[in-house]
Every structure is written in structure tokens, then in C-alpha cells.
Amino acid sequence: MTEAREDHVVTQQPTPKEAPGPQGSVLFGALSEFKKDTLRLLVELRRQYGGVSRMKMGPYLVHQVTSPEAVKHVLQDNPRNYVRGRFYRGFTLFFGRGMLTTDGPEWKARRAVSQPFFHKPRLRAGAPVITDTVGQLFDKWDGVADRGEQLDITDDMMWVAMGVLGRLLYGVDLRDYAERLLPSVRFSLKAMIITGEVKQMLPKWIPTRYQRELKRHQAVLNGVMDEIIDLHRAGGGSPDSVVTALLNGQHAEGRPFTQREIRAELKTLFLAGHETTGCALTWTLYAVSQHADVRRRLEAELAEVLDGRAPTADDLADLPYLRQVVDETLRMYPPIWLFPRDTVADDVIAGYHVPAGTTVLIPPYAAHHDPEHWPNPEAFDPERFCPARKAPDRYAYFPFGGGNRKCIGMDLALLELQLVVAMVVQRYRLDLAGGNPVRAAALVSLRPQPQVMMAVHRRKS
Numbered sequence: 428m429t430e431a432r433e434d435h436v437v438t439q440q441p442t443p444k445e446a447p448g449p450q451g452s453v454l455f456g457a458l459s460e461f462k463k464d465t466l467r468l469l470v471e472l473r474r475q476y477g478g479v480s481r482m483k484m485g486p487y488l489v490h491q492v493t494s495p496e497a498v499k500h501v502l503q504d505n506p507r508n509y510v511r512g513r514f515y516r517g518f519t520l521f522f523g524r525g526m527l528t529t530d531g532p533e534w535k536a537r538r539a540v541s542q543p544f545f546h547k548p549r550l551r552a553g554a555p556v557i558t559d560t561v562g563q564l565f566d567k568w569d570g571v572a573d574r575g576e577q578l579d580i581t582d583d584m585m586w587v588a589m590g591v592l593g594r595l596l597y598g599v600d601l602r603d604y605a606e607r608l609l610p611s612v613r614f615s616l617k618a619m620i621i622t623g624e625v626k627q628m629l630p631k632w633i634p635t636r637y638q639r640e641l642k643r644h645q646a647v648l649n650g651v652m653d654e655i656i657d658l659h660r661a662g663g664g665s666p667d668s669v670v671t672a673l674l675n676g677q678h679a680e681g682r683p684f685t686q687r688e689i690r691a692e693l694k695t696l697f698l699a700g701h702e703t704t705g706c707a708l709t710w711t712l713y714a715v716s717q718h719a720d721v722r723r724r725l726e727a728e729l730a731e732v733l734d735g736r737a738p739t740a741d742d743l744a745d746l747p748y749l750r751q752v753v754d755e756t757l758r759m760y761p762p763i764w765l766f767p768r769d770t771v772a773d774d775v776i777a778g779y780h781v782p783a784g785t786t787v788l789i790p791p792y793a794a795h796h797d798p799e800h801w802p803n804p805e806a807f808d809p810e811r812f813c814p815a816r817k818a819p820d821r822y823a824y825f826p827f828g829g830g831n832r833k834c835i836g837m838d839l840a841l842l843e844l845q846l847v848v849a850m851v852v853q854r855y856r857l858d859l860a861g862g863n864p865v866r867a868a869a870l871v872s873l874r875p876q877p878q879v880m881m882a883v884h885r886r887k888s
């Protein structure tokens with residue numbers, strides 16, 4: 428605590444006051460009617476109490492921060508005072524102790540090993556892996572289109588994201604392991620919320636067999652990661668992969684990473700990377716299918732710039748509307764809809780006192796749906812991100828977080844989103860199957876539910 432105080436940026440406030448918020452517990456008190464709709468709860472808290480609100484969640488004192496000033500304070504101005512904390516602890520059940528769940532030197536050593544794999548020039552060089560993976564998807568979708576069938580695009584977008592991630596980072600095709608991995612991923616992403624501290628935000632009727640099942644699914648994930656590590660140890664892996672870098676990497680004091688630590692890192696990149704990107708891809712294609720004007724404008728831009736050929740990373744600078752569509756999707760449906768921190772020492776956030784050892788929740792979803800910064804927030808409108816318009820406040824829009832813990836995969840995700848969406852929209856028109864209302868479910872990521880059944884039509888051109 429002393430160390431954090433040394434670097435602590437003190438916000439001078441004469442008399443920091445308590446933030447406004449609901450009386451009692453938001454789970455057991457006046458707002459209990461919202462407990463089954465977490466997203467609405469977050470938006471409603473912001474609407475009623477503003478950009479910093481204070482509440483009890485079960486036994487915990489929690490602040491929700493959504494105003495740009497408050498979010499910037501936590502992520503960028505005073506990050507040393509904010510650690511992963513109790514809500515993140517539940518994630519270790521599934522991610523292990525890796526880059527996402529650790530702090531300080533432990534985190535730094537892990538991030539340093541993976542960082543070079545996310546540098547822009549390296550990612551751009553890997554763009555053909557993305558377009559090649561989409562080509563493989565088209566082999567399937569052409570058949571679906573010819574037969575007039577429908578499919579759930581969520582599964583296929585996860586498949587694309589998994590294929591890209593495995594080939595670019597691990598030098599192996601993770602889709603070879605998909606049959607084993609996917610049921611465990613699906614189960615665990617739900618189970619983690621229940622077994623983690625965030626369970627307080629969910630109903631209490633969850634059956635406890637989830638806990639037992641979790642162990643079984645954890646073993647599947649660990650087993651696959653161990654196989655990939657062992658392949659590399661035996662000299663059969665790519666010399667230019669994150670796995671090799673981790674095997675050769677070390678902590679600050681020179682200690683090599685253990686098998687368990689390497690496994691946690693691989694699980695972290697896999698889980699943090701493929702589910703989020705898969706959701707973002709699905710939401711983007713869904714949004715385009717729902718807005719004919721957006722679709723037509725996107726089709727026109729793609730036709731003009733690409734004239735039917737596959738896009739490259741270099742083309743993206745000439746496709747500004749494509750980027751606007753992706754940005755607006757990440758505003759409306761941020762795959763990471765909330766992330767938590769715990770305070771080390773007392774702090775003052777935007778004039779409000781926040782005690783040491785309490786939790787701060789940062790929900791991109793509520794910030795991105797704040798009408799003060801995003802007029803008519805429920806409307807899907809890529810024009811908000813038109814380069815000619817004033818850019819949104821940096822911390823009114825943060826689908827990838829911010830500060831030193833900003834998403835390591837941001838540039839990969841954005842590259843992938845633009846290339847995949849461009850290729851799909853060039854080739855197909857997707858129509859949502861009738862009677863299939865899609866809603867956003869606040870799981871670990873913001874999942875479209877129950878599924879996104881689409882009819883796939885080949886475009887004439």
C-alpha cells in the first residue's frame with residue numbers, strides 16, 4: 428500500500444464526498460427487479476446517479492464509473508492504485524494466473540513476452556492468414572447458399588477467430604482441437620461468472636453441478652494447451668510462435684516460466700482473444716444485416732476500392748466506412764461489457780471519495796450507451812465515427828480498455844474485423860432468419876443470444 432501511495436497521483440479535492448447511489452444492496456434491495464438484466468441495471472445506474480455511482484453489491488462496496496473523467500482517472504491517470512482484485516480472482520479458475528489476471532512484475536514479464544507478436548507490422552504481414560481463413564469459410568458458406576440453408580453465424584465467426592489466433596500466435600491450427608475445446612469453452616465462459624465473484628450479479632438458482640463440471644472442462648483446456656507446449660518442447664512447433672517465446676522467456680529475476688505459467692498464458696490469449704473477436708464479428712455482420720442503408724453503402728465502398736478482389740491490410744486506409752461500421756458495432760455491442768478493479772489506497776475519482784480495498788466497475792456498455800456522449804444511443808449509426816466529425820472523447824469510448832492494461836490484441840482484432848467483414852459483405856447478403864430475435868446476453872463477453880440464424884445469399888457481382 429505504501430508503494431502505491433508513493434506513485435499515487437493525488438487528486439486535490441477539498442472535501443471528497445460520497446458518490447450518489449441506490450440505498451441498500453442492488454441485489455437484495457430496491458433494484459432487485461433488475462437483477463435478471465444486468466445490462467439494463469448498469470445503464471439505469473448511470474442514468475439515475477451519473478458518471479460515478481456508489482452501491483453495495485451483497486457484502487461489497489462497489490463504485491460504477493462511466494464518465495470519461497472518471498474512467499480516465501482509473502485507467503490512465505492513477506493505475507497504480509487499481510489492481511485486478513476480487514472480481515477478477517474468479518477468472519483465474521479458468522484463465523489461470525496469466526497476463527489478464529496478474530498485476531505488477533508478474534504481469535509485466537508476461538506482457539513483455541507476448542507484446543512483439545502484436546506489433547502492427549507483424550500483424551499486417553499476417554493478414555493473408557486472415558483472408559485465407561475466410562476463404563475456407565466460404566467453401567462452407569457457398570454450399571449453404573446453394574442449398575438455400577440457414578446457419579448460426581456465431582459458431583462460424585468463433586471458428587474464424589480461433590483459426591486466425593492459433594495460426595498467427597501459436598503456429599498451430601486450433602481448429603484441429605475445436606471439437607474438444609469448444610464445449611469446454613462454451614461451458615466455462617458461463618460457469619466462470621457463476622463461480623467467480625461476479626455471480627452476485629446473477630440469479631441464485633444456478634445448479635451447483637456447474638462447479639463439478641467446471642473441473643472437467645478445465646482439464647480439457649489444460650490438456651490441449653499442454654499438447655501444444657509439448658509439441659514445441661519436442662521441437663515440432665513453430666520457432667516463431669508465442670509458445671516458443673514463452674518457453675525461452677523468463678521473469679524479471681531470470682526464472683524461466685513454468686509449464687503451468689505457460690499454459691495459463693496460452694489459455695489467456697486463446698480465451699481473451701477468440702471469444703471477444705468472434706462476438707464482435709457476429710455483432711458486426713448482424714448489425715449490417717439489420718440496416719439496409721449501411722449494407723448498401725458498405726457494398727458500394729468495397730466495390731469501388733476493391734472491385735471484387737480480396738482486401739489486403741494496405742487497402743484498409745481506403746475503406747473508411749468499413750472502419751466506421753466496426754467502430755459503431757464495438758460501441759453498441761462492446762464484447763467486454765464490463766471490467767473490474769479493486770482500489771489499493773483511498774482515492775478521489777471525479778470528486779468522489781472511493782475507499783481502499785473496494786471495487787470499481789468499469790462498464791464500456793453503460794458508457795457507450797450514455798446519451799450525454801452518444802445521442803440516441805440505441806440507434807446503430809456509423810456516422811458517429813465519420814472522420815469529418817469531432818472524435819468522441821477518448822474515454823467515452825473504450826471497447827479495448829485503456830492505459831497500460833489496454834487490450835494487447837486490439838490491433839489484431841481491428842485488422843481481423845475489417846478484413847473478415849469486408850470479404851463477407853463483398854460475397855454474400857446475410858438475412859436474419861424470421862422469428863429469431865437476437866438479444867445481448869452479458870456473459871463473460873457480450874454474446875448474441877440465443878443464436879444468430881442467417882440465410883446466406885450469394886451476391887450477383
Ligand code: HEM
Pocket residue numbers: 526527538592695696697699700701703704707761762763766767825826827828829831832833834835836837839840
Ligand atoms: C473485439 C475483440 C476484443 C475486445 C473487445 C477486447 C477487449 C479487451 C478489454 C476491454 C481489455 C481490458 C480489460 C481490463 O482492463 O480489465 C482486454 C484485455 C486483454 N485482451 Fe482483449 N479484446 C479483444 C480481442 C483480443 C484479442 C484478439 C486478444 C489476443 C489474441 C486479446 C487479449 C487480451 C489480453 C491478454 C488482455 C489483458 C491485457 C493486460 O492486462 O495486459 N484481446 N481486452
